[in-house]
Amino acid sequence: MSGRRQIRWHIAVFLAPAVLVYTAIMIVPLFGTLNLSLFNQTPERTTEFVGLSNFRTLFGDPRWSGAFWNALGNNAWFFVVHMLVQNPIGILLAALLSSPRLRMAAFYRTAIFIPTILSFVIVGFVWKLILSPIWGIAPGMLDVVGLKSLFAPWLGKEDYALTALALVSVWQFVGIPMMLIYAALLSIPDEVLEAAEMDGITGMSQFWKIKLPLILPSIGIISILTFVGNFNAFDLIYVAQGALAGPDFSTDILGTFLYRTFFGFQLQLGDPHMGATIATAMFGIILIGVCIYLFGIQTRLRRYQF
């Protein structure tokens, strides 16, 4: 290339609004929070710089580290349930919906997406009602099919509560993978599918051999969105079990742990510095996961232009 290329102003114009709003409203305040984790309150109500000692407390002090690992473990299970239940169901529903000449596809798509548009306030309230042993829609329904002995107050038992809430969350959010995969499936050109049909690849084998490889990038996106969403989750646990994430912290995830620490609950005072420390730890965990995806998985996915 001879000479310098001229400055391409249009790139700056395209990027500027998003970068400016995002930096001012999101990044700057977030760094304010991360900064908080390096300070502590002195007895004289002033703050002092303590370096990484808050992190030493979080990972080293048994009172803090026990709660932290418990929340992290629960959060990991929450994520596993979503990956094993939510995403396969989402892909299955999208594959069925995108089959040509399916009647009432719009109705199904809308109906299945409705739980996703409900607020956590509604979702938490209604599932507590349904699973409640007192008002008892679930026990009543199991009674009708003769399985009443299977009923347990799922939300109140330590062994089941987290899984039950994870399944409620799957129920609420299955529409998101469904929609993304659906859009990806519809954008596969007809010519590709017709060519496959000419070669005698139809039905199930067409899905596995032609469509699935083409939608892999979208599956990658929903996996990482699920990961990020789950490790930021808070609202559903909060509206269903409260900030204490009962019974006996068995549904405590990082979000509720952070909330309790940051804002305090009942007799415990809020501690913005330890809260910010937990927030920073969460940030680290999510960052690691996203980097594994971006550098380990996304770069290996093949993209096709049509």
Place this chain on the structure above:
Amino acid sequence: MAQARISAGRSIAAHAVLITYTLIALFPVFVILINSFKSRKAIFAEPLALPTRETFDLIGYTTVLKQGDFFGYFQNSMIVTVASLFFVLLFGAMAAFALSEYRFRGNLLTGLYLALGIMIPIRLGTVAILELMVASGLVNTLMALILVYTAQGLPLAVFILSEFMKQVSDDLKNAGRVDGLSEYTIFFRLVLPLVRPAMATVAVFTMIPIWNDLWFPLILAPAESVKTITLGSQVFIGQFVTNWNAVLAALSLAILPVLVLYLIFSRQLIRGITAGAVK
């Protein structure tokens, strides 16, 4: 003949799966709706029964409508959601185009910088955001909420849209350049129409957390005149925990508007897809 039978069987199986899942998805909503029209006694006696002439009762709705200004709340939610959505889609698509189309120094870094926002909940910065809004005099205005939600929605919008924009054919864009179109025209006239289904998808995902958010309205705009409907109904549920009629009616009323909003966008989604834009 055999082929036709197989495909009929397959279509019945597909419908069976879809109907089953539809029932699972709608059942809880159905429970709320039917019980909101029943008298208190009937709610407890037979939660699954449809309202009959004896059990039909509108007491819940009359209680709700007498309290608070539901129409005003609804209007506030509508303004905030639509304005934030507009800015997220416009700014997000522009940035996604720059990132997916041009090679320039710092491309990957800018992409990672913007993607950072997907990973961290904006709520972690609440204290600093509140200070910022107080300093700029935006507390208790809808503008404060619009700004926060725009920032919140942008990272995901950029991430999804740039993934879709990478699939838009290079030949088409280069043909435009050969014809002397400016980069702005290529973006607005050629690329934007092609990614409309993706835009509708992003719109739906951006809209839901905005409409349902409780946190920022509570902190940044709690005044009566700028209250959103989610905050309004939450306050209401808090006051009337034991008044089940009123709570169920309030929940039903809170479902309706977002359902309508979703139906509007989902029609756009269908139109975008059936126009065959991407194909």
